[in-house]
Amino acid sequence: MKKLLGIGFWEFIARVILRNRIAIIIGILVVTGMLITQFEHIRFTQTEANLIPADDKVNVDYDKFLSHFGEEGNLIVIATKDKKLFTPKIYGEWRDLMNTIKSSKEVSLVVSVDNLQKLIKNDSLEKFELKPLVDDRKIQNEQYLKQIQKELYTKLPFYEGLLFNKKTGAIRSAIYLDKKIVNTKARKEYVLNNLIPALNKFKKATGIELHTSGMPYIRTLNAKTIIDEIGLFIGAALLITSLIFFYFFRSFRATMASLIVVIVGVVWSFGIIGALGYEITVLTALVPTLVIVIGIPNCIFFINKYHQEYHKHSNKAKALQRVITKTGTATLMTNITTAVGFATFIATNNVLLREFGVVTTINILAIYLLSLLIIPIFFSYIPSPIPRHLGHLERESLTSFLKWIVSTVKYNRIGVYITAICLLVFGIIGIGKIKVSGSILEDMPKKTVFFDDIRFFEKEFDGVLPLEIMIDTKRKNGAMKLSNLRKMEELEHTITDIPELSKPLSIVNIAKSFNQAYYNGNPDFYTLPSSQEEIFLLPYIKNSLKNDKDNQLKSYITSDGSIARITTFIKDENGERMEAIEAHIRNKVNKLFPEPRYEVIITGKPSVFQKGTKYLLDNLLSSLLFAFFLTGALVAIMFRSFKMVLVSIIPNLLPLLMTAGLMGFLGIPLKPSTLLVFGIAFGMSVDDTLRFLAQYRLELSRNDWKIKKSVFATFDDAGISMFYTSIILFFGFSVFMLSSFGGTVALGGLVALTLFFGMLSNLVLLPSLVLTLNKALANQQELPEPIINILEPTDEDIDELKEQ
Known part of the structure; x- marks a missing residue:
């Protein structure tokens, strides 16, 4: 009865979608328009x-x-090692630069050689007064400037290490911004529109190389790089996923349908961020790209099922209806498990991660809804697939790969287990070598000039x-x-x-x-x-x-x-x-x-950040355990079998351990960016597990509870979608490796690698475990009725419902 009620629900949903296409399209356009109005509320972190x-x-x-x-982070420093600084022409330009900077309302104080003050005793007032070190009337005299340089090095020890390095000759100026603007948009506007143009003007006039740093300067250019990379990620993700999608399906129509889904999803993601009042941070900047990477596999699953159905009976209307009826619950549950992987960040008691978890969870469910609505409606308006579009179902290269997997599972399960144990040992040993990074700058873009300047100041002025x-x-x-x-x-x-x-x-x-x-x-x-x-x-x-x-x-x-x-x-x-x-x-x-x-x-x-990394490590480990528990609970609800829970966790735990082991051997530290890998990868990898197990359960009922026959029949249906989606996810997350930020590169590369391991684990280890742990089913004619039915209903089930 539960099964028929489930089919009846999705039959109803299918009818609603296909009979109200215009209304749904208008509804999507209205929601999209409303979310676009929220773009004005999007703010970038300062x-x-x-x-x-x-x-x-x-x-x-x-x-x-x-x-x-x-605010202690209001200092900007500008330095040079050029010996020509104490010559009349260059010194004059330097003084003009400092006066220009000091004249800005955003600057509260400039301490520089040209305006340096020295303490003079005033006995009559019983106080110390600050008097200029340099007499501006004499700065055209080079000998006078050399005298000032000597006095600076020999008679003003207070400024050693602050304004000069006596050993190397490096000279720097200290610019203190108004503390009220340090964490506001005004800081960014000052640095980009006033400070940098003034520095460039000095460089052009003198040919002298300047080095600029300090937390306000670093923050500003770091945020600018984040903003610039949002477009790069979105463009690269759209390009690479659509190319792979087209390679798999050989259909411009199918590719266009998937692009419509994810582009609308990207618009929604920005609108949702704005509506929630969240800032664009280094994490939330990834959300639009994640929408593309996660949305394309949804499209693959729906379109692949549509092609399979049409290949059976060449009836487009029937195929579209059964795409929704047969895959509704399964795709919903797999998207929920992906959302769970991200939702675990909500429980970290940290604002940054909580916002990232909220936004990604909402957007994952939103992109699922868009896929469910747009794909059937789009294909209902275009011509039926031609044989070329269906050729991917029987492509020799893919079937050869799946045949190799089937052969390995069928004849070499002992080898599979030995390999898994070896990889487990490898991971555990590697984990023992992992270090925790407390670096606040490690994830910043290393190929930028401002990062080179950071290293300059670390060398010349100890940081x-x-x-x-x-x-x-x-x-x-x-x-x-x-x-x-x-x-x-x-x-x-x-x-x-x-x-x-x-x-x-x-x-x-x-x-x-x-x-x-x-x-x-x-x-x-x-x-x-x-x-x-x-x-x-x-x-x-x-x-x-x-x-x-x-x-x-x-x-x-x-x-x-x-x-x-x-x-x-x-x-x-x-x-x-x-x-x-x-x-x-x-x-x-x-x-x-x-x-x-x-x-x-x-x-x-630096102290707060380092302690924050340790805090994050403790919280994310507990969150990952929470994700395991939630996934296990979902499997238990759907299958009412402890063996299924065990089977679902092991193939997804091994890739995480392998990735952690690789991090240890390759010297990749645990830091905020790499810690996120495990929750994200687990939530996405477990999708394939659920799809395989759901199809396996269905095949059991179709094949008289013959385990081997059911497992290998599962490959014929679920194997292709699992392979397609895993490849898309692998290359989709790889686009983050185009980033200038080391943390984003590590996040993209490690998630892609983990998902690749997860695909192999789900295609090889998972069916091996099913064959080994479910032998008891050989003498059992049914499994316990699931609380939530995610099984793909048979054609007979649907026909039986229609007759009632």
């Missing part, structure tokens, strides 16, 4: 991905730091990624007490001894500069003051830290003097060492600043 929940201590600490010192240490003394002016300054200096010595970190900047450096200024700029006195010197210095320091718009000294201490900040920079390549580096610093902090008297927070973008 920040890096934060992989940790907002209430996690890591984020709480980072937010506490931001509340005291503001551009800030690591922040916030020390709360819990007392007014406590951070300025000499005893605490000495403790901070000792902590800075520890930081300096860590080779992965740069020279730290803090109130300690400022106090040393004050002491040097007190002794009229003598660099020998660039030290912390003694207890006696502190008495004389304190009034000068307090007066110097009073309200002053351009006083960058206040960046390292709060207005009440209770909280100090130490900033150091880390090379991105040391991201995986972040945990050990922090532990080393924390060990020293606990000795110098014990709780509860002090509170010390170690934070910063």
Whole structure:
């Protein structure tokens, strides 16, 4: 009865679709138009991905730091190693460049050689004043400029590592953007429309090579690359999937039908993102391409079934109706399992992944609905297939491949199991070699100029990624007490001894500069003051830290003097060492600043990202287990057989282990992009499993419960679609390897590889397991009635229903 009710439902759906074609077309056009109106709400992300929940201590600490010192990622640096910088013509152009930058409303401060200030003692006011290092009236004198260069290197140790590298001669300028615009569209517009044109103008006028970096600059060009690649992915996916589709079917009509489906699906995907108010991130940017890659296999399944039906009886109307009737539930359930693979990201308690999971899940179900509606309607309006269009059903190259598979399953199952065990061992060994990457820049486009500039700054100035240490003394002016300054200096010595970190900047450096200024700029006195010197210095320091718009000294201490900040920079390549580096610093902090008297927070973008990767790893492993459970539950509902659950999981688990093993042997680390591979690949690979098992169950009833005959008969029907869809998915995901982003390349390549392994596993290991584990069926005349019937009904079932 359940089976007939299932057929009756899809018979009803088929009649509705084929009898209301014009209304459905109008409905699709109306929905598409409504979603197009949502394009205006599409926004592009202006920040890096934060992989940790907002209430996690890591984020709480980072937010506490931001509340005291503001956005720490507002620094852009521009540098050159050209020795001609200190010549009149080039220096003049450099000064003009810096003045142009400083004049922009988006810039709060520029610290550069041309506008450098040095501390001068004013005894009458008992304060230190900032006086220009360079006299603009003398800059046409090359000897004067060389003198300034020498003074910079010998008399201003505060700026060493900040503005110059004395060993290599590299000079850089520090541009501090207005913190209010750092995470807004205004930052992008400034960098693209003002900063980069100004830099290009300088390069053209002087011929000097400039290097530019810093988090606002990196964010902007990174986001621009993401936007540029959306079109590349969509175009490449449409081209390669349509070419493969045409090669399989040799039909322009069928190819055109599939393109209509996926193009409408792409439009819907953008509209859905806009309607939900989500940003375009490095993940959601993949959704339109995923719609194409997932939508084409749906089209293959429907069109292949249409051709099979038409090949039987040459009745187009009957074939179209039975495409829906016979495949409705099966295609729905396989799309649901694909959606489940992506939906597991919703449970990660992370906004970025949750949004990706929501958008992909909705779009997978939407592309299924479009396939179900558009394919039958399209073919109802065009002429019937000709023999050339049906030739793919009996193509010799394909049948030879399937015959080899059948032969392997029939005569060499022991070899299949031995191979599977060897691959399992290979995967487990490889997994032991996998490393977790904490690099914030590893997935960024490595073939771009801005990435080369990142490496330049890492070499010359020990990195551009800030690591922040916030020390709360819990007392007014406590951070300025000499005893605490000495403790901070000792902590800075520890930081300096860590080779992965740069020279730290803090109130300690400022106090040393004050002491040097007190002794009229003598660099020998660039030290912390003694207890006696502190008495004389304190009034000068307090007066110097009073309200002053351009006083960058206040960046390292709060207005009440209770909280100090130490900033150091880390090379991105040391991201995986972040945990050990922090532990080393924390060990020293606990000795110098014990709780509860002090509170010390170690934070910063690289730290948050590295901890986010670990958090993501833990969450996605649990999500993958959840996906296994959901898939097993679906199989149990559909088949009411534990053996079927076991059979469905094993062939899809092995490819995941093999891919993980390859990652270990090839040195591909676990990072946000590669972690996504497993959930995506599992959700898509299990589709073939369900199609095979559903067809196998049907063949059992057709073939008097003869297991071998039923398994091999399954290949004749399901084998072709499984092969076609797997090849499309393989090449479809391969288009992501065109990306400039290492993470996207890894995601595309690893998913494609996993799906290829999954195809072989489902075509070879799956039927072998069915033959081995289902021998008990030999003396059984029926399987338990499924709760949900995904079996393809027979022609007799449909005819019987019509007679009722």
